[in-house]
Amino acid sequence: MAIIELRGVDYTIGDARILRNVSLKVEEGEVLVILGPSGSGKSTILRLMNGLLQPTRGQVFNGGRDISELSDDELKDVRRQTGFLFQSGALFDSLTVGANVGFGLRKVANRQQAGEIVADQLRLVGLAGTEEMMPAELSGGMRKRVALARALALSPRIMLYDEPTTGLDPKTSAGIIQLILKQQQRGVTSVVVTHELVYARQVADRVAVLLDGRVVAQGSPEHLLASPDPMVQQFLAGGWG
Amino acid sequence: MALERVGRQVVLLTQIVGHILGGGVDRGVTLTQMVNLGFNSIPIVLIVAGFAGMVFALHTTREFARFGATALAGQVLGIAMVRELSPVLTGIVMAARGGSAIAAEVGAMQVTEQVDAMRALAVDPVEYLVVPRFVSCTLMTPLLTIFANVLGLLGGCFVAACQVGVSGRAFLESVNYFLSVGDLVAGILKALIFGGIVALIGCSRGFMTEGGAAGVGESTTGSVVSAIITIFAVNYFLSTVIFHDSVVAW
Structure with missing residues (x-):
């Protein structure tokens, strides 16, 4: 059963289309890695998943509930169930x-x-x-x-990680990866946004590749490695495997 | 853009009122803000009000002395300080010191994703950040205004006595005779509204901050300028309404 689902989601800021018709499912207990270059809309997807942003078009479901239809209190309940690790940490x-x-x-x-x-x-x-x-x-x-x-x-039942290893030394990055895997073992559903292919491969059950606001491929890491799509191969050639 | 800002401020004010009526005021954070925004502003307010009273008395007492009407000097200063100068000057100090601090702090939190982190932890930023600052400003500005009244009148009395030769006792008796409780209440009411304006504009400008350090700077400056202009404009309309039929007994 999908614990998070995006259906035909568009997100625009002014004239800029950040996401275009994105559809994604995250199954309970899995680790989905969203791969893509900087500016491809990865962080926007995470913010849509816990209601920090509302889609311009389409629907976002978290725990089976359409986020745009939730009251403030219901949205707080969803957020208590959905942990969010910000790229900068965002400590107070x-x-x-x-x-x-x-x-x-x-x-x-x-x-x-x-x-x-x-x-x-x-x-x-x-x-x-x-x-x-x-x-x-x-x-x-x-x-x-x-x-x-x-x-x-x-x-939380769900953890959203925004670039968890970016800017960290290899040892610290490995420590963060271990913590993500530990959560996976506890049955926490995880969505990890990153552009670092090496770390993505270590944690992913499934990978979605996001380019220019579109999901151009998704599947197991092995499936993606074998993808004939030239855009995917061009992106993966940056260091995957 | 200006209309959008006003719209956001109205929405924010509605949310603040909703939280206050619902009992959603964090006492600990509010007390901290009362110290930061109010208590720490006391020296500045006292200095500003003291010198304002002194310079006002310097001019008025000398003029009244020329016409042998020095008994009126205390009355004029008293009315000017209590009705207008103290609440407006205190409002300006709060805008410059408190409003800028609020806009800078909330703005910095906005651009460093701390406000989003709060939302992600199911904590309403309006409840945690805005309500305590709003309550603190609306409570502390009237209190500071009372201090400003006292220091302004004492400053005026000092100048009248030392530089113009008016009896200090006569000066203060003149203040006491002509100043009514209604004048004091009106000044405090104004200060309460000015405090709310400062917090509301500071917080809304903070939440609207974009673009890193430069954006924080713009929000800070913008909040001070907007708050001061709003205070002067609102003061005029409040004075028109409150004192429309008041008669000064000469």
Whole structure:
């Protein structure tokens, strides 16, 4: 059963068509990697999936519900079930690491519960004991791991990762990949947006290739490697395999 | 563009009112903002109001002295400070200090995806960011205005006594005799509205920020300019309505 589905989605900003008739399904428990060059509309797809953006045309379903028809409270429920790792981390720079990770728990857990969840999540990402640090004191990789801990604190059924390894050194990237795989083992459905072919191949159950706002191919990594489509081959020639 | 901004501000105000009526005010964040936006503005407000009262008294008391009407100096300064100068000057200080800080902070959060991150965590940015700042500004601006009244009148009294030779006691008695409770309430009401204007414009400009650091700078400048212009315009209409039948007893 598809836990997320995009049906004939267009997204435009002014005259610019960011997405053109995109249809995608994400099955429960799978890891879908959306591959594409910068500016192809990958991040826009993630934002549509949790209702941060509304499609210009078409429908987006999350958990079987059309996102555009949800009330504010229903949309909040969907978002609690859908973790989002931003490319920049997007940590709240005026709050401590602990407050960042516990931010989403403000209305769903008491202080003691939240403290325990925060400690658990920081331990999971290898940053135990950093609760009192400020984001400005962290390296890029640490910031991303804190952002991941924050996204996971609500125990989401779905995780959306926007360029999780971009700008990180190989060791930190490998650590992030391991965390994504750990979530996969726990049955969390994941959508990973990236342009880094090597890391995509390590986590993907299925891959969709996005070029100029269109999904030009989708299938298993092996299926894509064998694709005769010249556009796909041209893109994959950048380093796939 | 200007119409779009006004439209967004109306929508934002509706959301703010909805959250306040629904009890969605985060007390901790609100208290922090009351300190940041209000308490920390006290020295600036006192300095501005004190010197405004002094320079006002310098001119009026000398003129009144020429006609032997120094008893009126306190009355004129009192009415000017309480009805107009204190609320407007405090509003301007809040716009320059608080409104710019709000627009810069919210704008920086907007361009660094922190506002989106808040939404993604099922937290309403209006509830968390805007309502506490709105409540803080609307509560603290009247309080600061009261301080401004006191310092403005004391500054005026000091100048009248030291530079023009008017008895300080007579000056303050003149203020007390002619100033009504209605004048004080009207000034505080104005300040309350000005505080709301500053927060509303600062937050809406912050949310509309685009384009990185340059965009944050534009939003900050824009919020201060818009808030000051709006305060002056709204002040005129408020004065027209509130004081339309008031008679100054000469």
